[in-house]
Each structure stands twice: as C-alpha cells, then as structure tokens.
Amino acid sequence: MQYNFNEIEAKWQKFWAKNQTFKAENNSDKEKFYVLDMFPYPSGAGLHVGHPLGYIASDIYARYKRHKGFNVLHPMGYDSFGLPAEQYAIQTGQHPAITTETNIKRYREQLDKIGFSFDWSREVRTSNPKYYKWTQWVFIQLFNSWYNKDSDKAEDIETLIAQFEKEGNSNVNAVCDDDIVEFSATDWKGFSNSRQQEILLQYRLTYLAETEVNWCPGLGTVLANDEIVNGVSERGGHPVVRKKMTQWSMRITAYAQRLLDGLEKVDWPQPLKDSQTNWIGRSEGASVTFHTVTSGEVGKTYPIEVFTTRPDTIFGVSFMTLAPEHDLVSEITTSEQKAEVEAYIEATAKRSERDRMADVKTISGAFTGAYAEHPFTKEPIPIWIGDYVLAGYGTGAVMSVPCGDQRDYDFAKHFNIPIPNIFEGVDISEEAFSDKGSVVIANSDFLNGLPYKKAVKRVIFELEKMGQGKGKINYRLRDAVFSRQRYWGEPFPVYYVDGLPQMIDAEHLPITLPEVEKYLPTETGEPPLGNATVWAWDRLKAEVVKNELIDNVNVFPLELNTMPGWAGSSQYFNRYMDPTNDNEIFSKDAINYWQDVDLYIGGSEHATGHLLYSRFWQKFMFDKGLVPKDEFAKKLINQGMITGTSAFVYSLNLPFGFNLRDEKNKTTEEDKEAYSSFFEAIFINKSIYDCRSNLSDSQKKQLKCFVDELIDEYHSLNPNHIIDRTFDFLTDFESYCYPIHADVSFVNASDELDIEAFKEWRLEYKNARFLKEDIGKYIVGREVEKMSKSKYNVVSPDEICEEYGADSLRLYEMFLGPLEQSKPWNTAGITGTHGFLKKLWRLYFDEKGAKFNDAEPTKDNLKTLHKTIKKVEEDIENFSFNTSVSTFMICVNELSAQKCTSRAILEPLAILVSPYAPHIAEELWEQLGHNESIATAPFPVFDGSHLVESSKQYPISFNGKMRFMLELPLDLDKDGIEAAVMAHEKTQKQLEGRTPKKVIVVPGKIVNIVE
C-alpha cells in the first residue's frame, strides 16, 4: 500500500468539514482552552509559506489540547477592512467588498489545504455589518464613559453629569482635556445644552477635538503614530506632515499606568513588553511653573509650566526653551526679536518630520527677548525657542539645565549661554553630567550637599509650598487618533447637530457603509463618504436617508470619517466566543465560560498597535463589567518571519558594439535586435563570478574560449555583422557581470538551474547561453532575503501541498527551527520530512497491506515509544516544535530498525503524530480499525518504568577530554565506579604509569581523571 497523500488529505479535509469535527461548544463540562491566531488581512497576493507558520504552531497546540481532554476554541476570521482593497478600488472602480470577498475565498482555499482544525462556524469578518455593528457599539460605550481617577476606572458619563449638577467640576478627578474651565453646579445648570455637551466632550473616553495629527497626503488620510515608520507611512512609504484637524480620539492615556502594570501579569515576550513599556514612556519628575517677567513691552506675566525629571537641578537653570509651536511664543516675543523668531518658526514648520529626525545634530533656535523669573533665586532667565523641544511631549517647554543635560548643554554652547555648574566636584567643561546615581548638588541654596533622591524630594516640597510646582508622572503615550479619511472602514454611528456629535441609539445599529461613486476625497477635500448621496440621519424614522433631506431639524448629516484598522481587531477575540449573537456583543455565559485567550500567536509587528489598543479596549470592557479579565491574552508568542532563499544567475554583459559589413554601413533596427537578443542573455557560472576580481589563468582561458564560440555562432547567424574581437573584456571584467534573480522554482535541491524552464520564463531569455560549471551543470548563487514577488523567491503553500502534501508542509515548517526565530525557507529540505512520513507509513503498511498485529511489544519497542511520549509532550508544552519533529524521526528510525509491528506501539504513535500530521494520523487510525476521528483520542500516558536502565555508558575523560566509553552498572556507587575505571586497561594506557591527582566521579553522568 502506497502513501497516497493527496488522496488521504482530501479525504480527511472533507471529513472534518462534513462532521464539524472541530466545532467548539459553549456548554461543556470539559475545561476550556482558547488558542488564537492573529487573523489575517486578506491581501490579493494570497498566502506564501511564511504566513501559515504561526497557524501551524497554534494548530498543533490546539489539537494537542483536544487529545488532552480540553474543550478547545480555535477560531479564524479576517481583518477585512483596510487600505489595499481601497487603493485597488480607486484604481479600478471595483468595490472593495468584491475584492475582499475574492481574496477571502482564496485565503480560505489555501488555509483549508493545510488541514487546520479551525472552528469555521465562528468565522468573523471585520467588514461584515453584523460584526462591525458591535465595533460601533463599543465606540458608543466609550463615548458614554469618562475616566474617574479616584476609582481608577471608567464610569458611565451619567455619574459625571450627576456630580456636575451637584457640585460643579472642582472636585472631579478625571482624565480629561488640559483646558478645562472650572464651574459650579449653578454654572452647569445655567449652561446651554450645547455648552454642556462641549464640556462633556472634554471628559469622554472617545472625544472629538482639534488635534495635531499626522496627515499623509499620499494616502489622503491621517495616521496613528504606530502607522508611521521613520517619518513616512508604514504602507506605501508616503511622507507625513503635521496638521491640525478635528478628529475622533481615544483617551488611551487614561489607561497608561494600568497598561504598564498589566504587562507584569501576562506571559508575553520580553521584547514585546519592552516596546510597549517604551511606547508608554513613563517618567517621574515634577511640573514646575515659571512666570514671565514683565517688561515695558510685555505688560503681562504669563505662567510657563514645564515638566522635568530632574527638579533637583533647578538651580542650574540658565535659560528656558519653548517648542516653536508653543502658544505663548507669540505673546511674549519682544518687538525687537519678532522678526528673528517668526523667521525661525517658519523655517522649522517647513522642515518635515523626517528632516527633523534625520538631522538631530544641527542646533538651531531663537531668543524671544522675554525673561522668566527663577522660582527660588528670582533671577531673570532668558526664554528661547528651539526645535529640539517637542510640542507634543510634556508641556512643550523645558527648563534648560545645561550642566546636567547634553541637549541643553549643546544649545547653550552654540548660543553662548552661561553654563553654571551645580554639581560637586564634577568637570563640565567638555560635556554635561547626567548621571544621577553619584551626584551631589552644590551652588543650590537649600539643596547643597544633597544627593539626587533627597534633593528631588526637598525641591518638590519647597515648590509645593510656594504653589509653583508639584511631583508629576508624565507619559509619552498620546491619545490615539481614531478618525480616518477613508472609505473602506467602519462608519461612525454619529450624526451632527449644530456641529456637535450625537450617538445613534444602539438599537439602530449597524450603520452600514453607504455606496459611493468614487472612493477618492471630494473636491472640497472631504473624506470619501462625502461622495455618498444617501448619508444623513433621520432622527424620527431612525434610518439613514438621502442627503437632500437634511433640514437640521429632524434630518442631520452623518460623520464622514471612518474608523481605523485597529477598531475591528480590538475585541474580535471576545466576539469569537459568541460570534452570531445579534442581541449582545457576546453573552454572559459565553464570556464567563471562555474567559480569555490562553495562547495567542502572531507577529511582533503589532507590538505597539493592535496589541496595545486591544489591551486598552479590554480594560475598558472590564471596567464596564462586560468581561471578567482585564488582560485578554494570558500567553503570547511572536512567531519569527520566514525569509526566502533567492536564487541568482550571473549575467555577462559584453559591450562589443558591432558594425555592418555591407557598403552603406548602416545598422537597421533588425540588426540591433539580432545583436541584443543574442548578447543580452549570456550567463557565466558561479565559480567564475565568485573570482571575478581575481581570475585564474585557466578561468581566463575558459572565458575566452566561451566568448569566442559565442562570436563564431553569432557570425554564422549574422554573416554581415562585424564583432570587435580585439576587445579585451578580461581587463575590468568585474564591471561586465552582475547577478540577477532567477525564480526559485527553477532550482533543484542541489542548486542546479533548470535551464530549459529558465529560457521559457521570459522572452529575452529564450536564447540564453550558459557557461556551465566543470561538472556540466549551472549552479545558482543563493542568498537569504525577504520573501517577495520582486525577488522571485516566493513559495506558495499550495505548490508544496500539491507536491509533498500538507502533512509534509506542516512538519517541515516546524522542523525549520524554533518558532520565535526568523529563518530562511528552502524547499529543498522538505524531502526530509516527506521521507519521514513515508517511513512512518511503511511502519504500518507494506506492498501487501497492513503490517500491524497484536504482537506483544518488546522492551525496546516500549522504551522507544515512552521516550518519545515524554519528549514530545515536553516539547509541545515548551512550544519547541522543531525538536519534537526530530524526536518523531528518531522514533520511527528506531521502530523500523526494531521491525516493530505491534499495535500496542503503533496506535499511540499515531496519536502522538496527529497534532503535527493530522491527515496521515487519521488515515492510520481508521486503518487500525477506529470509527471515530483521532482528534479527541486521549494522549498516550508516559510510563517511566520502561525507561529504567540498569547500566550506563560512562564517558571517561582525562583532564576534561573524553577518551573512551565504559559501560558500568547504574547502581554502582562513587568508589565502585572509580575502582572500575582505574582498573580498566584503557585507563592505564592513558596514564602510562602516572598517578592521577584527582578522580571526579559524578554517578550517572561522567568520570573525569585529573592528571
């Protein structure tokens, strides 16, 4: 019986689908286990072999847990809103929903071929109105909530209104906008409705506000900080500029501390935690208020608040620096300095984010002419502006202490500002001194002689006493902009009355995306939804109606922005628990049963995007009592990237030039064509290319011969063309050859190029000539690069499944190396795991049919089996899937050698293999006589008694070097071992009569004789 993998795999994939083998029940006595993959964006390119890596790992784990008796939730879906489908729509007019549907179909086909145990009945798609209904619903919940710092959680906005009505806002301790005006209960009651709404907007967890955003003109939308890489958009690499726009924002900053604290509770990779920690960027320090000095010109004093992590250095302040965008700049600048300051502001505004970041060395700034008063010394301090101070961090103003901060130091040096030294016994003539561990403060009045920590405490105490400062914790994390000027995203359930946003009642959700003619912004610069003609809210009918009906009495305009990509992914893991529920986002029963994700596998690129926002939404849902856990995923693993192994051929481009032999001496287009088609596709072998700068004589000869033959051949084809044979291409040979990518599918396991396939690949290679290696083959060069179409190194899982089967693919992906590591794909190696499966098959069947029987297993059989059970179980628990594949190979090699046919061994072996290679396992299981799927067969139980040994091969070392092995009984004690070793002839031979200084015996491990 042959191992016919194509047939077997198709059979079982059909079986699983038909029998809903992997459907998870919400009501079960079994213990739950939730294994989740980051759901994919269904791109048009389909999956390549790098994509399923994490899915295979999670699938193995999910299947393993089923064998272990758990009720496993293992769902899959699609993050199906997004830019590529929309960009495609702009170019072709094709509705993104159609492209998306097509792409999802293709993804599903590809996924099905790999044999995943997903519960497809729970599939979600973020672009499905039934799904985004609940995204809109969460948005409304956020809108209707505020963050109470006293209870340290989100609360219903009604509780805030109640407090306003009772006592105004003076005692409210909320996370809110900075520019809150104080009011009393009477004030509140006297405010107009719209004034009240404006105020509430300053407290809501999602709010509309004019903010500085990252505007990307290339994409026509704003981007979140995590969507920008090196000053350009992550997708497409378009430039990004700062722009003030009215946008929805999420008050994620309210959760900064809890997001930080929560990291300690979860088992996530340290680098991922580190990058979230950095992103949140907590720093402890003080906020200090300086007051500007009144001069004749600037008649008012203004407070300038700064944040500093080094309040202990306050006596070292010799100037202040404001960000050029700081609001006060225009107020305080003197007329004398006005021209300079304005010129500077204009110059910095022109510099793009990218320039500013690329060029941190150039020091620039301008003096405003104004001064602030030092809170303690009362000395006047010059106020400068400089673009090294960022408007977006802290208050956009710093107290500059050049002796303690290198940036302040450089700025002071550059503009000749004094650098007072306030550190005892420290030389600051060359650079600032920023080490706070060893510092002792001097020249600082009441701080003299104090170390850092004490000085900080003291100065904060003094500042509080005078009402000019207090201890403060600052976060780098900004509120997240939630509006996108795009079509293909969730519409907001929002309409506008007098310019103020109103939520549509939850019962009317979903508000579905309107149809538009064009997916581009409108001529007036509004987002694409501005093109919709049926996009107004009728409050009485409670439905979306035509725009022409807008009367601002009962019919109002709807929001034109859509939600960002991360909106749909921020709660999808909970929605899977009850995905078809139309009445609730998920039922209480479902969430209480499934609780949270036990294992989450996905890429590390989502560290500061999806994984931070999801944690924020989860904490919010937790505060509202909607979910029982405030962290949604207990354990998370980042799978490594699979890179491609590109193949190169080496082109030789000889610039002979040619003439014609005919009397007119004219070259026609055909002549040129004949010449270039012949000489443009010449390839030299790798050995010569590798020595191109230092060719040996024999190589030179070989090349000369090769080229001569080419020219001869060319002449016979084009007798009237003259080639310059005197041209010496061997001098400066390097400059005529260069590598070009060849498609990896033309290359076999030995790196040999299939020349015929290569010639057919492209028209210009039709007549390609190759200088082969001496062995008569053309060997390609190989290099590891990112898998990408342009590098012709993309391998699709479909081809692999077709040729070797899904089980081979699954095993090979795991066998490549540790899950978390990035590693190169090379199809050549798959014969290893494929061969293993064939060998496994032959353990059960030969040409005649089944081999297995009820024979009593031998001691060796049992030893091999239980060794394997132990190792495989440990490996799965440690997510060390690569080593368990090796273990299977060893096991099958051993059982084959033992000629094992015992059912008592082969049955448990099928279960062991089943999570990794489920199709073959099912088939073996069935052939063994079982009627039920192997999916829930209990995992074999390890029995250590089969591994007990009575003797051990001891390695005998001399001075730490292993010289020979010696078999000794395991129950022999130290002295016994030493005596046996010393008595051995090989020991005596090694020692040559010398007496060892010392003999180290570690029973069960090693013997080391020290001479």
Place this chain on the structure above:
RNA sequence: GCUCGAGUGGUGGAAUUGGUAGACACGUUGGACUUAAAAUCCAAUGGACAUUAGUCCGUACGGGUUCAAGUCCCGUCUCGAGUACCA
C-alpha cells in the same frame, strides 16, 4: 545613541540543572537495486595531520572561574529587531 535579542559544520538547526559538542534533517561523496531515471536502501561526512591505532585544533574574538564552559562572569566585535532630540 539607547533598549532587547542572536553569533555552533557546506546549509537549517540539536545539546534539560555547567558533564560525550554537532542529535535530527538537507546537501555532498561512494555503493546496492534498475536497460535507464525516479523511488528505496547501505556507508562516509567539523577541520588538519596520520589513514591501523591515534594526535592536535574547534561553538564570533580576548580574558577569567571550574576537575569540567556552547552553557557562568568580565571585556571586544559583528549581525538582527524595536525606538529615536521624551526634558
């Protein structure tokens, strides 16, 4: 610059608490079977010298601890990832 991670044969990678470095595969070489190919099976395979036994070197580099170091400590280099004037 800062933070984190990683450097082991021709290649992917093993090596659990410090205890036989290179498991398991790929590739390569030789052999068997075959008209031939594929498939399968067997043997060898870190390097150097010796080809019988054996000896020396070897886990990025330089030191150290230890009877014993890929593993622990100190320093250096290289590569990768994240972050970037964060006061």
